[in-house]
Amino acid sequence: MTNLATNSAGHLTIGGCDAVELAHQYGTPLVVYDLGIIQSQVQRFQQVFQEEGVEHAVCYASKAFANKALYQFLNRLGCHADVVSAGEISMALAAGFPAENLVFHGNNKSREELEYALEVGLGTIALDNFHEIDLLEELLAEHQQNVRVILRITPGISAHTHEYIQTGQVDSKFGFDLQSGQADEALERVLANPAFDVLGLHAHIGSQIFEEAGFEMAGQTLVDLAAHWQEEFGFTPRVIDVGGGFGIRYTEDDQPLPPEQFVRAILETIKTACRDKGLPLPAIWIEPGRSLVGPAGYSLYTVGSRKEVPGIRTYLALDGGMGDNIRPALYQADYEAVLANDVHAAVTEHVRLAGKYCESGDILIEDAPMPSAQPGDIVAILATGAYGYSMASNYNLNGKPAVVFVHNGQYYLVTRREEPVDLQQYDLDLPEEGAL
Numbered sequence: 528m529t530n531l532a533t534n535s536a537g538h539l540t541i542g543g544c545d546a547v548e549l550a551h552q553y554g555t556p557l558v559v560y561d562l563g564i565i566q567s568q569v570q571r572f573q574q575v576f577q578e579e580g581v582e583h584a585v586c587y588a589s590k591a592f593a594n595k596a597l598y599q600f601l602n603r604l605g606c607h608a609d610v611v612s613a614g615e616i617s618m619a620l621a622a623g624f625p626a627e628n629l630v631f632h633g634n635n636k637s638r639e640e641l642e643y644a645l646e647v648g649l650g651t652i653a654l655d656n657f658h659e660i661d662l663l664e665e666l667l668a669e670h671q672q673n674v675r676v677i678l679r680i681t682p683g684i685s686a687h688t689h690e691y692i693q694t695g696q697v698d699s700k701f702g703f704d705l706q707s708g709q710a711d712e713a714l715e716r717v718l719a720n721p722a723f724d725v726l727g728l729h730a731h732i733g734s735q736i737f738e739e740a741g742f743e744m745a746g747q748t749l750v751d752l753a754a755h756w757q758e759e760f761g762f763t764p765r766v767i768d769v770g771g772g773f774g775i776r777y778t779e780d781d782q783p784l785p786p787e788q789f790v791r792a793i794l795e796t797i798k799t800a801c802r803d804k805g806l807p808l809p810a811i812w813i814e815p816g817r818s819l820v821g822p823a824g825y826s827l828y829t830v831g832s833r834k835e836v837p838g839i840r841t842y843l844a845l846d847g848g849m850g851d852n853i854r855p856a857l858y859q860a861d862y863e864a865v866l867a868n869d870v871h872a873a874v875t876e877h878v879r880l881a882g883k884y885c886e887s888g889d890i891l892i893e894d895a896p897m898p899s900a901q902p903g904d905i906v907a908i909l910a911t912g913a914y915g916y917s918m919a920s921n922y923n924l925n926g927k928p929a930v931v932f933v934h935n936g937q938y939y940l941v942t943r944r945e946e947p948v949d950l951q952q953y954d955l956d957l958p959e960e961g962a963l
């Protein structure tokens with residue numbers, strides 16, 4: 528179990544705030560983020576670049592948790608952001624995030640989204656496919672505009688992670704394939720049109736990765752390609768973006784590398800490869816999502832029913848579940864839980880923590896060692912800050928939880944709970960007579 532902070536009442540504290548009090552004040556399920564952890568993660572990713580004096584950008588991958596107040600906090604910390612939809616762009620801008628610090632990713636950006644990106648002066652578009660080049664060429668001509676782009680390459684690297692969250696292998700929906708020559712063709716296309724300011728190249732190999740090797744291979748592959756492009760097309764990249772995917776600890780089985788170690792490995796690989804190939808060192812961009820917000824998030828739930836199936840197991844039902852955290856059902860993701868109102872109570876049983884959704888697979892933790900929890904107790908599931916709220920649904924017409932940020936003993940409501948009224952829809956506007 529990670530080192531958890533508690534107060535004299537034995538309650539879990541998050542960023543100096545009593546988790547049980549927050550649960551009572553805002554209701555459960557409740558998602559709480561400790562901004563101190565986010566800040567420290569960001570700084571750890573920035574640190575090695577700063578020490579080495581290397582031009583860089585830590586682009587937060589918003590998909591992990593897109594939130595207005597978070598964009599504001601990250602902007603203050605000097606982060607850039609990766610956005611993947613008009614929704615994320617619009618929220619970032621509403622938060623005051625500078626458009627020029629946004630990188631627009633995605634394998635099927637629509638004409639409307641691209642037009643919106645051009646209209647707001649979005650910093651960089653990560654080109655993913657030929658259809659997108661066609662669309663952008665039309666739009667750039669129409670609006671007599673220029674745009675900065677990077678090319679997303681599929682490097683042919685399989686990250687050792689769940690199949691659904693691998694992205695760098697050849698058989699992938701993302702990016703220009705390297706082996707078949709698509710990447711060269713894409714570069715020729717964009718170099719031929721002066722409306723494209725081609726900054727450089729990008730690869731993203733997957734998510735929840737625990738080794739440096741994949742990033743080193745990606746860095747090496749991108750520099751090799753850059754050298755080939757320089758020789759073949761006289762193009763020298765100003766940016767190499769190695770994506771995100773840095774793993775975090777969910778349970779004791781996970782042993783993530785320190786952020787500094789990932790960055791050092793990436794930096795050393797790219798520096799050495801550039802030196803070998805006689806290329807100037809480009810700016811290096813990374814795109815951590817999970818590793819910035821995952822460890823900072825706590826999901827608080829109230830215990831409802833306890834069901835004992837004699838001789839088999841005990842089910843403890845919580846007041847949330849797959850609607851606010853789909854990851855266990857979708858990826859068999861593991862988490863740890865604690866009894867937030869009595870963190871130091873001795874573990875006396877192993878229970879299955881079930882959600883409240885009408886689905887047998889709505890299980891948050893299959894086998895959680897717990898003290899004997901009773902209805903009304905508050906359970907905290909740890910490290911839920913990434914891809915929890917952002918993948919939440921309204922299944923069974925449950926509203927999404929409220930979100931609270933805590934920092935130095937202060938707390939801030941940043942997203943209100945969705946109420947049934949928020950989920951209302953239109954009446955059927957069908958004439959009474961003769962319509963069927």
Ligand SMILES: Cc1ncc(COP(=O)(O)O)c(C=O)c1O
Nearest residue numbers: 588731734771772814815816817
């Ligand atoms: C292009 C790109 N960048 C960054 C990320 C962030 O990944 P993670 O949250 O694992 O750091 C993703 C998602 O995997 C992605 O597709």
Ligand SMILES: N[C@@H](CCCC[NH3+])C(=O)O
Nearest residue numbers: 590692694734854913914
């Ligand atoms: N949603 C995934 C990660 C997806 C990464 C985005 N490319 C997860 O929860 O692990």
